[in-house]
Amino acid sequence: MKTEIIEVSSTKREIKLEVEAELIKQNFHRIAQKYSRQVSIPGFRKGFAPLDIVKMRFQAEIGNEVLRELLPTIISEAITESGLNPIGEPDVHLENQETVKLNGSQPINLHVHFEVFPSIEKVDYKKLEGTRRVRPVQEEELDQIIDERLKHSAALVPVEGRKSQLGDTLIVDLSGIILGEAEPITANDLEIKLGDDNVEPAFTENLQGVDQDEVKEFTVEYATDFASKPLAGKTINYTATVRSIGIVEIPKADNDWAKGLDEGFSSLKDLRKKLREDVVLVNKTEADNRLKDELLQKLIETHEIEVPTKLVDIQARNLLNNFAQDMMQRGLNPETVNQDFLKMAYQSMSVQAEKDVRGALLLDKVAKLENVEVSSDEIAEELEKMASYYQVTPDEIRESLAQQDGEDGIADRLKNRKSIDILFQTAKISDGEWLDEAALNAQAMKEVADDSVKPKAKKVKAVEDSDKTEEIAEISEEKLKARTKKKA
Numbered sequence: 001m002k003t004e005i006i007e008v009s010s011t012k013r014e015i016k017l018e019v020e021a022e023l024i025k026q027n028f029h030r031i032a033q034k035y036s037r038q039v040s041i042p043g044f045r046k047g048f049a050p051l052d053i054v055k056m057r058f059q060a061e062i063g064n065e066v067l068r069e070l071l072p073t074i075i076s077e078a079i080t081e082s083g084l085n086p087i088g089e090p091d092v093h094l095e096n097q098e099t100v101k102l103n104g105s106q107p108i109n110l111h112v113h114f115e116v117f118p119s120i121e122k123v124d125y126k127k128l129e130g131t132r133r134v135r136p137v138q139e140e141e142l143d144q145i146i147d148e149r150l151k152h153s154a155a156l157v158p159v160e161g162r163k164s165q166l167g168d169t170l171i172v173d174l175s176g177i178i179l180g181e182a183e184p185i186t187a188n189d190l191e192i193k194l195g196d197d198n199v200e201p202a203f204t205e206n207l208q209g210v211d212q213d214e215v216k217e218f219t220v221e222y223a224t225d226f227a228s229k230p231l232a233g234k235t236i237n238y239t240a241t242v243r244s245i246g247i248v249e250i251p252k253a254d255n256d257w258a259k260g261l262d263e264g265f266s267s268l269k270d271l272r273k274k275l276r277e278d279v280v281l282v283n284k285t286e287a288d289n290r291l292k293d294e295l296l297q298k299l300i301e302t303h304e305i306e307v308p309t310k311l312v313d314i315q316a317r318n319l320l321n322n323f324a325q326d327m328m329q330r331g332l333n334p335e336t337v338n339q340d341f342l343k344m345a346y347q348s349m350s351v352q353a354e355k356d357v358r359g360a361l362l363l364d365k366v367a368k369l370e371n372v373e374v375s376s377d378e379i380a381e382e383l384e385k386m387a388s389y390y391q392v393t394p395d396e397i398r399e400s401l402a403q404q405d406g407e408d409g410i411a412d413r414l415k416n417r418k419s420i421d422i423l424f425q426t427a428k429i430s431d432g433e434w435l436d437e438a439a440l441n442a443q444a445m446k447e448v449a450d451d452s453v454k455p456k457a458k459k460v461k462a463v464e465d466s467d468k469t470e471e472i473a474e475i476s477e478e479k480l481k482a483r484t485k486k487k488a
Helices: 020-039 051-057 059-082 139-152 201-207 253-262 268-301 309-329 339-369 376-389 394-404 405-423 437-451 471-473 479-482
Strands: 001-008 012-019 087-094 108-115 129-133 155-159 169-178 187-194 214-221 235-249 428-432
Touching: 012 059, 020 059, 051 059, 059 087, 059 108, 087 309, 129 268, 139 268, 155 394, 155 405, 169 214, 187 235, 201 214, 201 235, 253 268, 268 339, 268 405, 309 339, 376 394, 376 405, 394 405
Parallel strands: 129 428
Antiparallel strands: 001 012, 012 108, 087 108, 155 235, 169 187, 169 235, 214 235
């Protein structure tokens, strides 16, 4: 078998194969013999037709079966001998497909096309430049945190001698019958604040002016676009038993309250000082994460390597699936969205997917250059964090991962995080003034709008916080190989 490897590009390869006529002939003869035992030909008993007649009558079918049986082995051997590692399943076509004979009277020529990971010889990942911009602490932010803590410290104080009124909080046992359904719904010790934005107005309307222990019946017709899908468009007859009526009393922000938190605060001023320190630490961490993202984007922008289109397509589909899931969480049905919009979204995601894959390949190269390794202890620690976040056990996380990429996916993610940390540790970092990105985006959009009516106006690119480090950290060469590699 003659082979020739052609490097079409840094990620595309072609193998030209010439399969000897004798090999085709042997397999054609073998399969023809099988056909002769199975087929019926007029004028001959089944299994007794001359072999030459079987070959002539079923030439196309036998030839196709020769290809089905022979090509996978031939192509697999050729790829193995080439030392290449294809991404996905190769594309194969016959030369002169319309006229080629598959009966062994002539050799056949094949063209095998596939993609490979690019060979990245050098990555300039050290001394990337970036600016750390830490968001300053706002007094209003501290006020908001204290207000939230005050609400958590609030107490429900029962009221006596009057009926319920707007602003009261009722503890209610609720049962309901959905119109047209037999199964009732129940909820005990339900806390309902009359007039609250999160409370269905019908509850506020019907539960005003009631006494403790009073039983009130009323009907609620939910809108078809109601936020809770199980209730949307349904009519429910409720029976509410009022267990208690109270007022939520929020404590006053003073020294006594701060001391009563039992967290070691000596005064309200001391609490505010500690909160400020916490916010400063959070803001510094956020600034470092934004800077890591900026450095990764610079690495991607300064290395225009070719990336395999199959990997880009996989990542684009992942992004589109995430987009669809986000839509469903917002109560939208992706199937009802304009198809032109979805096509446009996919095209935009393809651009981002190309950057994501390039970033993953570059980080993989950085990891190899820096001999980055991930220990079993680090994987176990990450599993513990995931279990804590999802409020499940580590074994449940492992079981879930076993149906996907297993713990290898965790290792890949940690390895890429370490590579991003290397970019950060070796970068030339300067500290700059905080920039309000929301305000910058608004100004940029205004200037872009002005460009549309002012010829030769200066173009301004909006500042975007893409925060792609975690998403790119999900991609690795090994992981992508596992997703796409199939035996030819």
